[in-house]
Amino acid sequence: MSTTEPTDAATPDGMTPERLTLGVAARLSRYLQVLTQAKKMGKETISSQELSDYTHVNSTQIRRDLSGFGKFGKRGVGYNVESLVSQIRGILRTAGQHNIALFGAGHLGRAIASSDIFADHGFRVVAIFDADPSKVGMEVGPQRVRHVDELRAVVEDEDVVVGVLAVPPAAAQALADDLVEAGVKIIFNYSETLLQVPPEVTVHTSSPAVDLLYALYFYLT
Numbered sequence: 001m002s003t004t005e006p007t008d009a010a011t012p013d014g015m016t017p018e019r020l021t022l023g024v025a026a027r028l029s030r031y032l033q034v035l036t037q038a039k040k041m042g043k044e045t046i047s048s049q050e051l052s053d054y055t056h057v058n059s060t061q062i063r064r065d066l067s068g069f070g071k072f073g074k075r076g077v078g079y080n081v082e083s084l085v086s087q088i089r090g091i092l093r094t095a096g097q098h099n100i101a102l103f104g105a106g107h108l109g110r111a112i113a114s115s116d117i118f119a120d121h122g123f124r125v126v127a128i129f130d131a132d133p134s135k136v137g138m139e140v141g142p143q144r145v146r147h148v149d150e151l152r153a154v155v156e157d158e159d160v161v162v163g164v165l166a167v168p169p170a171a172a173q174a175l176a177d178d179l180v181e182a183g184v185k186i187i188f189n190y191s192e193t194l195l196q197v198p199p200e201v202t203v204h205t206s207s208p209a210v211d212l213l214y215a216l217y218f219y220l221t
């Protein structure tokens, strides 16, 4: 197998392949989401059928995805939740802490900064920025709101890998440009702006309504 080709197949020795296909990576992320929640709820084991019920991926596919990366499951017992979380995080190379800078201390930004939604998956909001001087200095969760002019210095000092945009659409592109210039390679965009970024930068746009359309498609077909 070429190391530059993405793979959908299991590696014979159960080792992590060099690169996953988008499909495998997307499914592993969905398993991880369910497993993280299950772990929080105190669940120790989970079967491929349960994973299937929560992710809507069929259980044969799940067993195939997971068997490709080593023997995690025991027949009749299911998978050990804790060990599967760390194995998948290793495969997705997301083990450890990843620092996030959040832009916009408005309704959405404050809700994100005060919740565990990112922390549960190893992302830490290390800074929150706003352009409105009346918000700068305000306490939000464990952070004090900084002025957006500090972006570059904070990205460097705090080793920020993800920029999260919770700003009005008109402000998003300029912030994306500043993040790219500061070396940030992942942008999580809550605004509806279609961001222009260089090819090495990944933009993920969050749109609950679009996710719902996807669910509706499967409901209707």
Ligand SMILES: NC(=O)c1ccc[n+]([C@@H]2O[C@H](COP(=O)([O-])OP(=O)(O)OC[C@H]3O[C@@H](n4cnc5c(N)ncnc54)[C@H](O)[C@@H]3O)[C@@H](O)[C@H]2O)c1
Pocket (backbone or CB within 6 Å): 103, 104, 105, 106, 107, 108, 109, 129, 130, 131, 132, 135, 148, 165, 166, 167, 168, 169, 171, 175, 190, 191, 192, 206, 207, 208
């Ligand atoms: N995808 C989703 O799930 C979802 C949900 C809610 C809101 N949104 C979107 O998120 C964005 C924020 O929504 P909101 O309700 O929090 O708005 P809001 O008006 O309450 O907050 C926006 C904040 O951004 C700040 N801001 C403006 N320009 C800035 C800049 N250049 N740098 C830093 N901060 C700047 C404002 O001062 C304000 O504090 C909007 O684009 C909205 O459409 C998306």
